[in-house]
Amino acid sequence: MTVPDLYNRRFVLFSGKGGVGKTTLAASFALSCARRGERTLLMELDAKNKASSLFGVGEIDEEIREIDDNLYGVAVTPAEAMKEYALMVLKIKLIYRAVFENRVVSSFLRVIPGLNELVMLGKAYYHTQETDENGRQKWDKVIVDAPATGHGIFFLKIPSVITNLIGSGLMFEEANRILELLRDPARTGIAIVTLAEDMPVNETLMLTEVLTDEMELPIACVIANAIYRPLFSDDERDWIDDAQDFLCDEESEDVLQEFRGFIEAAKFRNDRVAMQQHYLELLRDNGDWPLMEIPYYFFDRMSFAIIDEIANDLSESLGQTKRQATG
Numbered sequence: 025m026t027v028p029d030l031y032n033r034r035f036v037l038f039s040g041k042g043g044v045g046k047t048t049l050a051a052s053f054a055l056s057c058a059r060r061g062e063r064t065l066l067m068e069l070d071a072k073n074k075a076s077s078l079f080g081v082g083e084i085d086e087e088i089r090e091i092d093d094n095l096y097g098v099a100v101t102p103a104e105a106m107k108e109y110a111l112m113v114l115k116i117k118l119i120y121r122a123v124f125e126n127r128v129v130s131s132f133l134r135v136i137p138g139l140n141e142l143v144m145l146g147k148a149y150y151h152t153q154e155t156d157e158n159g160r161q162k163w164d165k166v167i168v169d170a171p172a173t174g175h176g177i178f179f180l181k182i183p184s185v186i187t188n189l190i191g192s193g194l195m196f197e198e199a200n201r202i203l204e205l206l207r208d209p210a211r212t213g214i215a216i217v218t219l220a221e222d223m224p225v226n227e228t229l230m231l232t233e234v235l236t237d238e239m240e241l242p243i244a245c246v247i248a249n250a251i252y253r254p255l256f257s258d259d260e261r262d263w264i265d266d267a268q269d270f271l272c273d274e275e276s277e278d279v280l281q282e283f284r285g286f287i288e289a290a291k292f293r294n295d296r297v298a299m300q301q302h303y304l305e306l307l308r309d310n311g312d313w314p315l316m317e318i319p320y321y322f323f324d325r326m327s328f329a330i331i332d333e334i335a336n337d338l339s340e341s342l343g344q345t346k347r348q349a350t351g
């Protein structure tokens with residue numbers, strides 16, 4: 025089977041442990057798709073305003089709004105998604121009010137496990153199918169910034185849990201439609217974001233296994249984020265190690281003492297690079313998905329300019345992945 029790369033899939037979900045860079049990479053990928061001329065919808069699930077602050081635009085809420093050329097954003101909360109879904113199914117506002125704005129009913133709905141995830145996925149599903157007035161697909165790309173892993177696996181698992189639990193009815197049909205889309209590698213790709221560190225890498229390996237073996241969902245790639253570029257050659261590294269040993273061993277009055285700070289900083293950087301390389305190797309050895317690396321960026325505040333740079337990194341490495349895959 026040839027696996028289409030991330031750009032060939034209409035529905036792309038960014039998953040991974042909290043704090044690894046899912047929101048940043050989802051936003052950057054969305055921008056790079058928009059730059060390729062694709063009409064792109066970036067959906068932020070269950071978190072408001074992260075994407076809007078990255079792009080330096082006003083608040084992104086449940087109304088779809090334009091962020092840049094070809095780039096649109098929306099924030100989805102369970103409550104809003106539930107309301108839209110209910111209105112689509114129940115049609116009549118009055119009934120919605122009677123049912124969903126009833127205190128007893130809504131507190132009951134809040135505790136049905138998985139319902140929140142299902143309605144948010146349902147909304148994303150709806151946008152992948154949405155057509156314009158000429159009957160053409162409204163969105164070339166629907167990009168989902170999914171909740172963090174623990175919760176993220178649960179989130180992706182919900183449709184199959186529901187189809188397994190209930191064999192018929194509205195909720196079954198809805199979950200089944202979503203599941204078909206999620207499992208279709210021609211339309212859907214899951215990008216797993218990680219840092220090249222112990223905990224996130226272990227969690228990523230677990231996540232990829234569950235997604236592939238248990239849930240049969242298509243992993244498009246793993247993205248190792250915030251990778252330090254090596255600063256020194258092999259010879260320089262040896263020199264730095266020797267100098268460091270020398271400083272540790274003796275209380276010498278040597279001229280090297282004056283450069284102690286520099287040597288320690290250089291050593292620290294080398295160790296960081298080595299540690300990341302170790303975890304990158306672990307990722308490479310334990311999976312056959314394409315692995316991409318995004319550099320660490322130093323900045324005061326995350327800004328559109330950085331998102332733009334990461335968008336370029338992504339389109340370059342995705343281009344490479346494609347060339348490798350096609351030989």
Ligand SMILES: Nc1ncnc2c1ncn2[C@@H]1O[C@H](COP(=O)(O)OP(=O)(O)O)[C@@H](O)[C@H]1O
Pocket residue numbers: 041042043044045046047048049249250251318319320321322326
């Ligand atoms: N490549 C990178 N270089 C430097 N900092 C980054 C990079 N990617 C993300 N960050 C920073 O890491 C933090 C977490 O990123 P975020 O995208 O919010 O993660 P998540 O959505 O997975 O919780 C943010 O402060 C973000 O600015």
Ligand SMILES: [Mg+2]
Pocket residue numbers: 046047048071074169
């Ligand atoms: Mg996030």
